[in-house]
Amino acid sequence: MSELLTLPAPGEDTERPAAPRREGLHILRMTAARLGTALLVLLCTATVAFFLVRLSGDPVKVLLPPDATADQEGVLRHSLGLDRPLLTQYLDYLWGIPRLDFGDSLFYNQPVRAVLADRIPATLLLAAGALVVTLVVALPAGTVAAMRRGRATDRTVMTGVLLGQSTPPFWIGILLILVFAVGLHALPASGYGTFAHLVLPAVTLAVYSVAVVARLLRSSLIDVLSADHIRTARAKGFGPVKVVLTHGLRNASLPVVTVVGLEVGSLLGGAILTEQVFSWPGVGQLTIEAISNRDFPLVQATVLLFAATFVVVNLLVDLSYSLLDPRVRTAR
Amino acid sequence: MTTISPNPAPAAAHAPAAPSHRTAALRTLLRNRLALAALAFLALVVICALFAPLIAPADPNAQNLLERLQPPAWQHGGSGAHLLGTDQLGRDLLSRVIYGTRVSLLVGTGAALLAGVIGTAAGLASGYFGGLPDRVLMRIADVQLAFPAILLALAVVGFLGSGLWYVILVLGVTGWVSYARVVRSEVLSLRSRDFITEARAIGVGDTTIMRRHLLPNVMAPLATIGTLHVAAAIVAEASLSYLGLGVPKETVTWGAMLADGQLYLGTSWWVAVFPGVALMLTSLAVNITGDALRDVADPKAYRR
Numbered sequence: 001m002s003e004l005l006t007l008p009a010p011g012e013d014t015e016r017p018a019a020p021r022r023e024g025l026h027i028l029r030m031t032a033a034r035l036g037t038a039l040l041v042l043l044c045t046a047t048v049a050f051f052l053v054r055l056s057g058d059p060v061k062v063l064l065p066p067d068a069t070a071d072q073e074g075v076l077r078h079s080l081g082l083d084r085p086l087l088t089q090y091l092d093y094l095w096g097i098p099r100l101d102f103g104d105s106l107f108y109n110q111p112v113r114a115v116l117a118d119r120i121p122a123t124l125l126l127a128a129g130a131l132v133v134t135l136v137v138a139l140p141a142g143t144v145a146a147m148r149r150g151r152a153t154d155r156t157v158m159t160g161v162l163l164g165q166s167t168p169p170f171w172i173g174i175l176l177i178l179v180f181a182v183g184l185h186a187l188p189a190s191g192y193g194t195f196a197h198l199v200l201p202a203v204t205l206a207v208y209s210v211a212v213v214a215r216l217l218r219s220s221l222i223d224v225l226s227a228d229h230i231r232t233a234r235a236k237g238f239g240p241v242k243v244v245l246t247h248g249l250r251n252a253s254l255p256v257v258t259v260v261g262l263e264v265g266s267l268l269g270g271a272i273l274t275e276q277v278f279s280w281p282g283v284g285q286l287t288i289e290a291i292s293n294r295d296f297p298l299v300q301a302t303v304l305l306f307a308a309t310f311v312v313v314n315l316l317v318d319l320s321y322s323l324l325d326p327r328v329r330t331a332r
Numbered sequence: 333m334t335t336i337s338p339n340p341a342p343a344a345a346h347a348p349a350a351p352s353h354r355t356a357a358l359r360t361l362l363r364n365r366l367a368l369a370a371l372a373f374l375a376l377v378v379i380c381a382l383f384a385p386l387i388a389p390a391d392p393n394a395q396n397l398l399e400r401l402q403p404p405a406w407q408h409g410g411s412g413a414h415l416l417g418t419d420q421l422g423r424d425l426l427s428r429v430i431y432g433t434r435v436s437l438l439v440g441t442g443a444a445l446l447a448g449v450i451g452t453a454a455g456l457a458s459g460y461f462g463g464l465p466d467r468v469l470m471r472i473a474d475v476q477l478a479f480p481a482i483l484l485a486l487a488v489v490g491f492l493g494s495g496l497w498y499v500i501l502v503l504g505v506t507g508w509v510s511y512a513r514v515v516r517s518e519v520l521s522l523r524s525r526d527f528i529t530e531a532r533a534i535g536v537g538d539t540t541i542m543r544r545h546l547l548p549n550v551m552a553p554l555a556t557i558g559t560l561h562v563a564a565a566i567v568a569e570a571s572l573s574y575l576g577l578g579v580p581k582e583t584v585t586w587g588a589m590l591a592d593g594q595l596y597l598g599t600s601w602w603v604a605v606f607p608g609v610a611l612m613l614t615s616l617a618v619n620i621t622g623d624a625l626r627d628v629a630d631p632k633a634y635r636r
Contacts, residue, residue, distance in 0.1 A: 037471060044475040052484065162623075165560075166616040168567040170574050170587075171608045174594055178605070182597055189597075265477050273571055277594070288575060310477060 034318050038311045045307040046097060049300045050090055059106055059294035080106065093300065102304075103297035107290070112301045116283065120305075122192060123271060123282035129202030130209065130267075138210045142217030143249070147240060149222055157214060164211030169270045173204040173277035190279040205274045209260075209267060216259055220252040227251075261317030264310050367624030370617040377614055381433040388427035389415070392584045396422035401600045417602045419592060425602065429610045431584040435573075436566045436614060439500050443565035446504025448558045451511025452550075456542045458512060459519025470516070473509045496579050499572060503565045511557055518550045552626060559622030563615040570611050586611045 060077050077083045081092075096102060102112035145157035180200060181189035191197050224230065225248055233243050272284035279285070283302055290298035380387055400422040403410040410417060416425040458469040484502055522528060523546075531541050573579060573587030581588070586607040593604025 037474060040471065041474045048475070162616065162619055163612075166563060166567075166619045167612050168570055168574075168615070170571065171590060171612060174590060174597065174604050174608060177594075178597055178601055182601070269571070273574070276575060291577075311474075314474070314477075 031319060034315055038315050041311050042304070042307060043094075046094065046300070046304055047090075049303040049307075050093055053294075053296050053299045054086075059296055061294075063106060063294075097304065102301040105290075105295055105298045107293045107295045107298065112297050115286070115298060116301060116305065119281060119283045119286045122280060123275070123284060125198065126201055126205060126271060126274065126280060126282055127267075129198050130205035133202055133206035134209045134213060137206070138213035138217065141210070142214040143221065143244060145214065145218040146221035146225065146248075146252075147244060149218075154218075157218070161211045161215045161218075164207045165215070167207065168273070169204055169208060170273045170277050172207050173200070173274060176200045176204060177277075190277075192279075192281050201274050201278045201280050204277065205267070205270050208270055209263060212259065212263055213256060216256045217252060220255045221248050224248050224251040257317055257320055261314045264313045268306050268309065364624060367620055370620035370624070373613060373617045374621065377433050377437065377617070380430045381437045384431050384434060388424075388430045390424035390427045392423060392427040392431040393582065394423060398422065401596065401603070403600070404602050416606050417600075419589070419603045420596060420600075425606050428584050428589060429586070429606050432586040432589065432607060432610060433614070435496060435579060435583060435585045436569065436611070438496065439503065439569040440562040440566040440618070442500040443503035443507055443568075444558050444561040446500065447507030447561060447565075448511055448554065450505070451508035452515055452547075452554060454508060455512035455515025455550075456519060456546060459516035460523060460538065460542055460546065466516075469512065473512055476506065477509050496583070499569055499579060503568050507561055507565065510561070511554065514553050514557055515550050518553060519546050522546060522549055556622050556626040559618060559625055563618040563622070566611070566615055566618070 060073050060080070060082065064072060064076060074083075081089065084092075093103070100113055102116075104110065105112050105115050108115050141157045141160070145154040148154050177189045177200065180187045187200055188197050189200075221244070225244070230243060230248065234240075268284075271282070272287060274280065275282045275284035276288060283305060287299070287302040287306075289295075290302060396418070399414070399418050400420055402414050402418040402422075404417040404425075405412050405415045407417075414424050414426065416429065419425055419428070454469050454473075458466045484506060528541060528545060531545055536545075569579075570585065570587030570590070573585040574591045576588070576591065579585055589607035590604050590611070593600075593602075593607065596603050
């Protein structure tokens with residue numbers, strides 16, 4: 001594995017001929033290089049998280065009442081291990097990560113892993129709900145808009161896209177609460193447990209990604225549909241739907257997939273906000289709590305969790321990128 | 333993405349669309365009317381920000397507990413003294429919405445400019461030179477993207493003290509990646525094209541190639557990204573303020589007003605709705621302007 005992780009020398013890969021029999025090897029090498037990058041990203045994130053949270057305030061001061069004496073502060077500091085040298089704390093922390101040992105939460109008095117395990121299902125549920133909404137709405141909307149560009153359908157979709165991209169998730173959430181909870185009494189304004197509780201948060205989180213995916217898919221499809229091979233397919237008598245399905249969507253998916261990978265960061269941010277608006281008991285809400293409680297170990301772990309999610313998604317995006325577009329394989 | 337022109341000569345990219353010129357112009361006119369409306373609204377926002385003390389009917393921080401949670405003037409129980417009503421501390425909502433433009437505009441433009449400069453430089457270098465600079469820059473980008481900006485913001489605010497400039501700095505420094513990635517991918521597809529190879533062959537320097545041949549070809553996506561980023565930064569600042577992590581409490585921001593207002597949704601919708609509408613309209617207007625910019629800059633999109 002270790003020699004697979006070695007990167008090719010700079011410049012070596014730029015002029016490599018595209019020999020088909022070497023393609024498999026090349027993909028393998030690229031995958032290995034990407035894995036190495038992913039590990040490096042995680043290590044950097046872990047390090048940045050460790051030092052940043054230590055800049056953001058003294059947890060001992062937050063955990064104790066304001067009139068606590070210096071002695072009491074010292075005792076607590078010692079019992080939390082915060083009086084050890086920074087390097088010891090850092091190495092201890094790094095060594096714990098591969099074993100999924102993130103220490104004990106200062107606020108909950110139990111292992112961080114247990115606190116996280118408690119909250120992850122809620123966030124996964126929210127993300128899954130949002131993903132379903134995104135796919136169900138954005139794929140047809142983007143495709144239809146591209147096929148009927150310039151007409152009323154297209155303009156309607158694009159207006160929706162514009163609105164969706166311009167509206168912050170917490171404002172959408174508040175509007176939905178105002179209409180469906182306060183006004184119509186149809187759905188709960190906050191809480192967790194039933195399908196009805198999921199609807200408003202999932203829609204809130206999905207709005208932005210619906211807009212991004214629909215917009216990109218449309219513009220990408222329009223580009224693809226004006227290409228020569230599409231004209232040829234049309235000339236051969238394929239109907240518009242068949243042309244889009246067989247020739248259009250695969251070629252149009254490349255920029256969409258890339259941007260979806262890039263958008264995972266905003267989606268995670270959106271999840272934090274959405275969970276805050278609806279008091280959704282997930283990792284996002286936990287992160288905000290942990291930050292304001294100065295719960296160092298918990299903040300470090302949630303940051304790592306966010307980073308790991310992002311890294312894994314983008315790893316998949318990169319790999320699918322080279323599968324979708326052979327030109328990328330030879331150009332890099 | 334969408335902006336690679338089929339003709340490599342940069343000058344040709346600005347040639348007018350000859351066929352169906354009239355319908356295209358008509359459509360652009362219609363679109364431009366929307367853009368004009370957006371620009372007019374933005375002008376209003378800018379005027380509000382610049383002359384807030386002259387325009388606002390009251391001090392945005394003046395509390396009057398006797399007049400708390402008054403509805404807007406047109407509703408039963410409202411009064412002309414507070415056109416948009418008052419919040420939970422009896423502060424005039426219209427004045428607060430007007431003062432809120434200041435933080436939003438400053439953060440939006442400041443962060444986008446900072447991010448644009450960093451991102452364009454990084455993307456050009458990364459895409460043009462490839463190799464080691466590319467790897468290093470893109471790896472920094474990976475780490476940057478994987479790190480939630482909200483947390484970085486809190487750490488910076490906690491360390492340096494809360495304030496407007498730190499929010500701009502954080503959003504600017506965290507926002508460069510999308511510029512860099514788009515510029516890089518455009519440059520990657522441009523650099524093997526004949527006009528670049530030829531320029532290099534006749535001995536044109538790297539800096540000149542980047543400035544004269546690559547930069548003009550990435551301006552269209554840059555303008556769009558830049559404008560969209562202004563909107564994104566406005567929304568990001570509002571989000572931070574909504575979470576209570578943004579600018580200090582005594583500064584009036586739409587995000588903090590929304591957080592206050594959400595507590596009173598059941599009885600007093602106006603406290604949350606007016607700052608929310610202001611935020612949405614501003615962000616919408618900036619996005620419409622961005623689209624219009626792209627249509628002008630990119631003839632391929634213009635013809636659509």
